Amino acid sequence: MASRRAPIAGRYTAEEVALAARNRGMPLEALRHDVTPAGLHYLLIHFDIPAADEAAWRLRVSGLVRKELTVSLTDLKRLPATTLRVTMECAGNGRGQLAPRYPSVPWLEEGVSTADWTGVPLATLLRDASLADRATQIVFHGADRGFDAGVEHHFARSLSVQEALRDGVLLAYAMNAAPLPPQHGAPLRLVVPRWYGMASVKWLQAIEAVEQPFDGFQQARGYHFRTRADEKGEPCTLMRVNCLMTPPGIPDFYSRRRTVEAGQVALGGRAWSGAAPIARVEWAVDSAWRNAQLGSSGHLCWRSWSAIWDAAPGEHELSCRATDENGNVQPLEAPWDLSGFGNNGVQRIRVTVRP
Amino acid sequence: MASRRAPIAGRYTAEEVALAARNRGMPLEALRHDVTPAGLHYLLIHFDIPAADEAAWRLRVSGLVRKELTVSLTDLKRLPATTLRVTMECAGNGRGQLAPRYPSVPWLEEGVSTADWTGVPLATLLRDASLADRATQIVFHGADRGFDAGVEHHFARSLSVQEALRDGVLLAYAMNAAPLPPQHGAPLRLVVPRWYGMASVKWLQAIEAVEQPFDGFQQARGYHFRTRADEKGEPCTLMRVNCLMTPPGIPDFYSRRRTVEAGQVALGGRAWSGAAPIARVEWAVDSAWRNAQLGSSGHLCWRSWSAIWDAAPGEHELSCRATDENGNVQPLEAPWDLSGFGNNGVQRIRVTVRP
Numbered sequence: 001m002a003s004r005r006a007p008i009a010g011r012y013t014a015e016e017v018a019l020a021a022r023n024r025g026m027p028l029e030a031l032r033h034d035v036t037p038a039g040l041h042y043l044l045i046h047f048d049i050p051a052a053d054e055a056a057w058r059l060r061v062s063g064l065v066r067k068e069l070t071v072s073l074t075d076l077k078r079l080p081a082t083t084l085r086v087t088m089e090c091a092g093n094g095r096g097q098l099a100p101r102y103p104s105v106p107w108l109e110e111g112v113s114t115a116d117w118t119g120v121p122l123a124t125l126l127r128d129a130s131l132a133d134r135a136t137q138i139v140f141h142g143a144d145r146g147f148d149a150g151v152e153h154h155f156a157r158s159l160s161v162q163e164a165l166r167d168g169v170l171l172a173y174a175m176n177a178a179p180l181p182p183q184h185g186a187p188l189r190l191v192v193p194r195w196y197g198m199a200s201v202k203w204l205q206a207i208e209a210v211e212q213p214f215d216g217f218q219q220a221r222g223y224h225f226r227t228r229a230d231e232k233g234e235p236c237t238l239m240r241v242n243c244l245m246t247p248p249g250i251p252d253f254y255s256r257r258r259t260v261e262a263g264q265v266a267l268g269g270r271a272w273s274g275a276a277p278i279a280r281v282e283w284a285v286d287s288a289w290r291n292a293q294l295g296s297s298g299h300l301c302w303r304s305w306s307a308i309w310d311a312a313p314g315e316h317e318l319s320c321r322a323t324d325e326n327g328n329v330q331p332l333e334a335p336w337d338l339s340g341f342g343n344n345g346v347q348r349i350r351v352t353v354r355p
Numbered sequence: 356m357a358s359r360r361a362p363i364a365g366r367y368t369a370e371e372v373a374l375a376a377r378n379r380g381m382p383l384e385a386l387r388h389d390v391t392p393a394g395l396h397y398l399l400i401h402f403d404i405p406a407a408d409e410a411a412w413r414l415r416v417s418g419l420v421r422k423e424l425t426v427s428l429t430d431l432k433r434l435p436a437t438t439l440r441v442t443m444e445c446a447g448n449g450r451g452q453l454a455p456r457y458p459s460v461p462w463l464e465e466g467v468s469t470a471d472w473t474g475v476p477l478a479t480l481l482r483d484a485s486l487a488d489r490a491t492q493i494v495f496h497g498a499d500r501g502f503d504a505g506v507e508h509h510f511a512r513s514l515s516v517q518e519a520l521r522d523g524v525l526l527a528y529a530m531n532a533a534p535l536p537p538q539h540g541a542p543l544r545l546v547v548p549r550w551y552g553m554a555s556v557k558w559l560q561a562i563e564a565v566e567q568p569f570d571g572f573q574q575a576r577g578y579h580f581r582t583r584a585d586e587k588g589e590p591c592t593l594m595r596v597n598c599l600m601t602p603p604g605i606p607d608f609y610s611r612r613r614t615v616e617a618g619q620v621a622l623g624g625r626a627w628s629g630a631a632p633i634a635r636v637e638w639a640v641d642s643a644w645r646n647a648q649l650g651s652s653g654h655l656c657w658r659s660w661s662a663i664w665d666a667a668p669g670e671h672e673l674s675c676r677a678t679d680e681n682g683n684v685q686p687l688e689a690p691w692d693l694s695g696f697g698n699n700g701v702q703r704i705r706v707t708v709r710p
Contacts, residue, residue: 024379039539181393
């Protein structure tokens with residue numbers, strides 16, 4: 001871990017700003033959409049978006065399989081397709097709010113979105129390839145390449161065979177009923193529902209069945225919860241329980257500070273958890289908590305919530321907090337992590353209510 | 356000008372980072388596309404993206420007209436449509452590189468893109484409404500509302516009647532052959548080719564013909580070139596001559612520093628100017644300038660350029676510089692502006708060439 005970047009306190013670096021400009025967040029008013037419109041879905045692109053020629057693209061399936069495969073997009077599109085509505089969140093969402101924080105994309109709270117992904121279940125292809133009994137891990141190799149912490153590599157991640165065969169893990173070639181856009185992995189990506197976004201490898205070129213745990217940079221070094229730089233840490237996997245509120249009223253351009261008219265104000269947003277369905281959303285004005293109304297929910301996507309706030313003139317702080325069916329509940333303060341992963345501390349919105 | 360925000364030196368504020376996360380730039384590798392794919396086009400959204408119901412949306416044309424109009428999207432789509440390929444750049448592009456800089460969206464260089472816009476020439480509607488002889492300005496009112504520098508307003512801008520009637524000024528309802536996305540002004544926006552992006556009012560609700568110069572915030576106070584806070588300044592209008600290079604090789608995740616293999620390296624990018632067609636692009640390695648090859652160009656959009664670099668091992672700085680047919684040429688250093696408008700100083704890319 002010698003080459004990890006040193007933590008930062010206070011104002012943000014030019015590198016963080018450049019990463020924020022490349023890796024767009026979802027503006028929170030887009031929480032109004034069940035499915036995030038194309039172009040508003042958050043993005044986390046480690047290196048450059050690769051140039052991709054769909055006609056020439058091949059997906060190789062190799063390693064501990066009885067039958068190696070090389071499939072084109074045309075081949076894949078001939079197989080039975082599934083469309084799933086999936087909420088995806090960046091493991092680093094909320095990193096920019098920590099103090100000190102790890103130098104990386106300085107997400108405040110906008111690194112989450114929902115899309116309809118269409119493609120072929122990964123299990124279909126793995127069945128065709130027939131995994132050898134010794135295979136324990138499936139490695140997914142993307143076409144995007146660069147350096148991190150001095151190590152040159154292409155983006156690659158693994159799943160256990162059990163996770164890889166799970167219902168809902170897709171080889172996706174369409175998003176929101178349109179071809180996958182370049183920035184979301186065209187022409188082919190993995191989608192792993194309920195996990196943080198790093199598992200959903202974009203620009204997918206190769207799938208490899210292996211026996212030993214995969215030691216690639218993004219699997220063995222990146223994406224671990226750590227409290228000290230010298231520990232191995234725990235891998236990031238399922239999305240922690242989290243929720244957001246659409247900021248009510250109108251904003252100030254620079255501070256984004258909100259102004260709301262006194263009276264009945266409709267509040268609402270979305271809640272999600274990788275571990276279990278959402279069981280409860282609470283909302284608070286100035287830390288007085290009450291239950292919100294829960295809306296409908298898909299199997300793998302966020303659940304809407306709503307409330308009516310009888311807003312009295314003055315300065316107020318709004319917040320919201322979700323609990324899932326496993327009893328996981330968001331902490332009131334951001335949990336500490338050295339790399340800024342898994343920050344599901346409750347959102348706080350300062351609002352001026354005018355008479 | 357008393358309530359202008361104070362200039363910032365050094366590292367970036369949380370407000371600037373939040374604006375960068377909302378207002379995405381175009382990753383520079385997307386310069387490879389003649390038309391920026393949907394979702395990679397840069398965004399500048401002053402307030403919130405308004406909720407819009409296309410079926411209920413009406414555009415009112417009023418003020419100094421002989422015939423007031425109220426038209427639906429269905430009405431507009433019945434009129435003869437035009438599609439134009441237009442390069443648009445944010446007037447604040449490059450602001451984040453200045454020192455000190457104005458507190459706003461801290462664009463480094465990625466606030467430019469090209470799209471195919473489809474809609475009805477504004478002149479068609481203004482002819483239908485029949486402008487009164489006294490009309491000198493056309494005001495465009497958007498649905499987006501908020502505060503800036505303490506002043507509550509909706510986004511609104513004006514053009515002189517002469518500019519408004521110019522060929523190419525469109526009421527656009529489609530982008531890249533698909534319905535306008537919410538973040539680009541759905542269901543209806545103005546597109547003013549050759550001007551900085553602020554002229555192309557999104558979420559267009561009303562058009563008003565007036566006699567006196569429009570004194571709205573975004574027209575009279577925002578979007579002026581100023582060197583001192585107490586001067587009126589000169590309005591931002593046409594895009595200044597500018598060009599960008601696709602960073603070659605592969606990046607480091609955090610620093611974006613590039614690594615390139617020695618030998619023949621294909622360089623390329625795009626150049627544009629609101630005033631006149633691009634006449635020349637030069638590129639430089641370590642400040643030794645030579646001419647680039649120019650590609651084809653549309654009437655209102657960027658022109659591609661290319662060059663082959665015989666890259667020798669070591670540390671190098673690449674740059675590029677455009678000249679338009681009016682003789683405008685980019686400055687080597689960023690021109691000073693109090694609000695960070697019109698920064699067309701040449702791009703510099705540091706590259707490590709490895710043997």
